[in-house]
Amino acid sequence: xxxxxxxxxxxxxxxxxxxxxxxxxxxxxxxxxxxxxxxxxxxxxxxxxxxxxxxxxxxxxxxxxxxxxxxxxxxxxxxxxxxxxxxxxxxxxxxxxxxxxxxxxxxxxxxxxxxxxxxxxxxxxxxxxxxxxxxxxxxxxxxxxxxxxxxxxxxxxxxxxxxxxxxxxxxxxxxxxxxxxxxxxxxxxxxxxxxxxxxxxxxxxxxxxxxxxxxxxxxxxxxxxxxxxxxxxxxxxxxxxxxxxx
Ligand SMILES: [Fe+2]
Ligand SMILES: [Fe+2]
Numbered sequence: 316x317x318x319x320x321x322x323x324x325x326x327x328x329x330x331x332x333x334x335x336x337x338x339x340x341x342x343x344x345x346x347x348x349x350x351x352x353x354x355x356x357x358x359x360x361x362x363x364x365x366x367x368x369x370x371x372x373x374x375x376x377x378x379x380x381x382x383x384x385x386x387x388x389x390x391x392x393x394x395x396x397x398x399x400x401x402x403x404x405x406x407x408x409x410x411x412x413x414x415x416x417x418x419x420x421x422x423x424x425x426x427x428x429x430x431x432x433x434x435x436x437x438x439x440x441x442x443x444x445x446x447x448x449x450x451x452x453x454x455x456x457x458x459x460x461x462x463x464x465x466x467x468x469x470x471x472x473x474x475x476x477x478x479x480x481x482x483x484x485x486x487x488x489x490x491x492x493x494x495x496x497x498x499x500x501x502x503x504x505x506x507x508x509x510x511x512x513x514x515x516x517x518x519x520x521x522x523x524x525x526x527x528x529x530x531x532x533x534x535x536x537x538x539x540x541x542x543x544x545x546x547x548x549x550x551x552x553x554x555x556x557x558x559x560x561x
Pocket of ligand 1: 323325367396524525526
């Protein structure tokens with residue numbers, strides 16, 4: 316039994332959104348997903364998909380993408396990404412009813428894996444615009460947008476805390492924390508998300524959303540404040556699921 320994670324499948328079986336334009340790694344990426352997930356993940360394993368599942372704008376445009384995910388081996392747990400328009404956070408219960416026993420949607424709830432609680436939310440972080448000088452050094456940024464971002468961070472932090480509290484009330488003391496957005500941006504060393512990870516003593520923080528070579532080092536990777544930080548964007552992993560726990 317093992318716990319794996321992979322993010323940003325960006326499927327588009329029902330929409331016209333070829334990903335090839337984003338680089339070679341995205342060429343027939345759905346074939347790679349099927350091949351590698353089938354090779355790595357066993358039916359008794361758990362696979363957390365950390366958001367940006369589908370380009371469909373509503374559930375009816377995501378049916379084939381979700382069916383593709385459903386057909387992958389293992390128990391599948393889904394997190395909301397910024398592109399998952401089909402998933403209204405307030406209607407997560409409805410999705411969980413509809414897909415019961417097939418897919419689990421992680422939002423204001425938690426899932427369990429052995430004696431761990433899997434908690435999570437989309438998260439958020441200020442992504443600019445930043446003003447750079449000729450050497451690429453940050454000289455400033457859009458402060459109004461930064462203020463707006465703080466509100467979104469607060470809302471996501473509330474949702475994450477709900478997830479932690481429900482797991483704690485159910486008796487869990489060990490946690491794996493999932494985010495779609497990176498826990499920190501290029502200006503930050505820590506954030507409300509790293510602080511809550513520390514507060515609950517999480518074993519690992521797993522996130523994705525960062526695409527392309529130049530973005531892979533935007534946030535924390537490796538050991539930090541007692542937790543292991545893992546970037547699991549599909550293109551970063553060439554669509555091979557990352558092992559989170561054996
Ligand atoms: Fe993405
Ligand atoms: Fe994203």
